[in-house]
Amino acid sequence: MALRRSTIFLRTVAGLVLLLAMIFLHASNEVRTSGPLFARKNALVRQLELTDLSIFTEATYTRHLSMADISTPFQDAQMSLDHFPSGALVEPPPHLLRNHAQLD
């Protein structure tokens, strides 16, 4: 006998919910077992005195984003624009965007 459509749907949803639950279990297990890995990485950060992640290597101000200053992306010439793609992807460091006075 053919299955009712509602049975197929409900079983599919149940299967997907089960998969989702397995994903959460997998994630929590990975986080739990990542302790030694983070300890090794932290030791590397301490040893090399690192301040940034190596996500973008194309421009100095996105390679070391926290070390950049506000003029670096535009320093090639007085009217130049930030021309590296990664400069358009990320948000500037918040400490560079602080207003020290009311500007308007």
Added chain:
Amino acid sequence: MPNLIERQRHIIDFTLSSLLRRKGKNCALLLVYTLIVFILASVLFFTHALKREAALLLNEAPEIIVQRTLAGRYQTIPIAWSDRILKINGVISVRPRLWGYHFDSAFKANYTLTVPAGNPPQQGSIDIGSGISMMRGANRGDIIAFTGHDGIPRSFKIRNILEHESQLLANDLILLSEEDYRDFTGIPADQATDLALRVRNSREYGIIAEKITRIYPDTRPIVRTEILRTYDALFGWRSGLLIVIFSAAILAFVIFAWEKATGLSAEERREIGILKAVGWETSDILLMKFWEGTVISLTAFLVGIILAYLHVFFTSSALFAPVLKGWSTLYPAFPLTPFLDLGQVATLFFLTVVPYTITTIVPSWRAATIDPDAVMR
């Protein structure tokens, strides 16, 4: 109770038959919907995991970095300044850092040169990041040459390849001894790139930074909390990546909602008229429409989320790589630890499933309250 469940199942049976009658349209809808959830969830998973990873790793960064600027540009800092800074109350140590960049014209890649604080390589040897090792096909014991500041190439023996698992930190790094660094870059012996401070009490960061700028007005202290905040805001709402993706997703949802809210097709109206004529209550029709919205949106949500997880944490965000690479030649693989934020998943659920279901019900409620005779005409 069994009757209630059976009633719902009959309505789901009918809803699914109704959806299958417009198979092409509904499959396309499900596909696009899944794709939108997939993209949104991928971005949320990726940015959240990266932020958490950055917060955990950079928590070990130096407490304060002191840079020197000259006419708005970086300048090397005299090492002698360390002595005066060390005398400030609360500063445990000051270490001159030596680091900089090297552009490898043969491979069109930028490397970061660093003199490590501990266990530096001997003169003439270097440690390299796994990204450089892979790109240049260089392994431990190999000799590798780079052109120095004076145009003369220098050869180094590779002592070690930094662990592949640290790619996010050290992919493009070259570690070398202080003597080699000064010889390679031409930086004078009494100068450093910047100063790294260790500070006893985190509440004193601000005061110490202020004291440093008072003693040396041309310095720029960057405290660790600012470094951490930088990465917390890296892919914030105002970043280009998120604005582009979220605007596209919102636009797609507006089109969905518009398509649903502007009314039903003639065929759907006739269906509602017939159902009312054969005795369905308005509440039954609304229930049917509720299930119609739920079938599409819940399936799309669940499939989208699962695919997004596999994409970000099993394929290292393969689809984002071309966007994030930009013009970089050296690019790390992203084996991120799957830090999931249940709040984000719940928000995504309420932002995708709930509005769609509501926009499915509202126009049907309008059609279901009209006289069946008028609807069928």
